[in-house]
């Protein structure tokens with residue numbers, strides 16, 4: 001049964017591939033950015049590029065929440081983790097992200113109580129079970145993850161848990177896209193919109209891309225065929241001279257998003273005037289902090305944090321990778337000084353990071369060859 | 374942490390705090406279904422949901438859940454890690 005499915009999928013993939021090729025105008029080069037790190041993972045894992053004509057290039061975007069955390073924020077987190085009486089919690093992916101002076105894993109090895117959790121609600125439970133300790137949750141993620149932190153905070157408030165706080169690093173997906181579209185380094189033709197983020201924010205927030213920049217956006221699912229179909233939908237729009245937001249992942253993503261989740265975000269968070277993104281610099285109104293009503297739970301107000309900007313290591317080119325300006329293998333330290341075991345940059349840490357995806361699936365050889373390097 | 378894994382609601386544990394027990398490939402753990410309580414038809418035992426960091430993010434049909442699960446199984450290590458973390462989770 002499985003064999004039949006796989007066979008059918010391979011057939012479909014081939015068909016979509018040739019339809020995409022038929023839609024490509026001779027002599028034109030297409031740059032399509034997949035915004036989401038989950039898509040990057042599927043693309044390299046399943047060799048999506050093998051089905052595309054040479055003229056269609058996939059460019060990786062900034063949609064990996066671990067990858068975009070700047071060094072300064074890691075250091076701020078570490079400074080809290082080092083305080084006496086603190087249990088510092090974060091997602092497992094965050095542990096190995098290098099700060100200016102080591103990672104959370106290093107601090108843990110030095111004796112600090114740093115624990116990784118599956119869910120912010122696990123952090124909340126640790127707080128409940130350790131009333132004489134301060135429990136801090138280092139929150140990261142786009143609009144996909146922010147509602148989870150928000151609901152956790154609402155629960156903490158309802159329970160009047162005084163020993164729980166959140167260091168909020170939640171970011172929003174639209175401002176970096178706007179920054180990329182304004183950037184002179186990169187000329188794109190279209191976007192593959194992120195799937196899970198869009199289950200929360202819906203498809204409307206992308207409408208400025210066709211309206212103001214004349215580029216198609218297709219929100220896509222995570223299966224190999226979803227991606228190929230989305231690229232086909234993009235190529236059709238371009239061939240027919242249309243620019244629209246289309247939803248290929250309608251079976252999961254409602255056009256309007258999840259109104260309840262959006263309402264919860266409104267209640268618990270407010271926009272920061274600006275936030276630093278690793279490699280992308282400061283982007284205005286691109287991140288969330290706890291609202292006035294939740295200020296008591298804001299770890300940044302509970303502790304003095306250094307809050308200084310720490311420049312990325314010289315060798316690190318994550319910024320260019322996150323902007324899609326260079327391919328991961330074009331970074332000088334890729335695969336030599338920077339590997340998943342000893343990451344220099346964040347893109348090598350998370351399995352959604354473009355560098356880790358290239359490294360793990362070894363597809364860089366082919367892309368390199370295509371770029372004529 | 375970026376994965377959303379499918380599970381089937383096995384029991385509504387606490388309607389007040391929106392905690393439900395879900396079955397993810399045989400592993401049963403508590404998750405929060407608070408983001409979906411206003412979905413048309415609500416959310417009930419037998420429904421399939423995509424779970425992200427301990428919260429049900431969207432309701433899906435059984436075919437979608439099955440397709441997502443087989444895609445995730447194909448991911449190998451990243452999915453194994455996520456499942457291990459889910460197993461260690463103790464939401465209440």
Ligand code: SF4
Nearest residue numbers: 318331338345348355
């Ligand atoms: S190879 Fe390492 S340092 Fe270079 S861009 Fe990738 S993650 Fe950053």
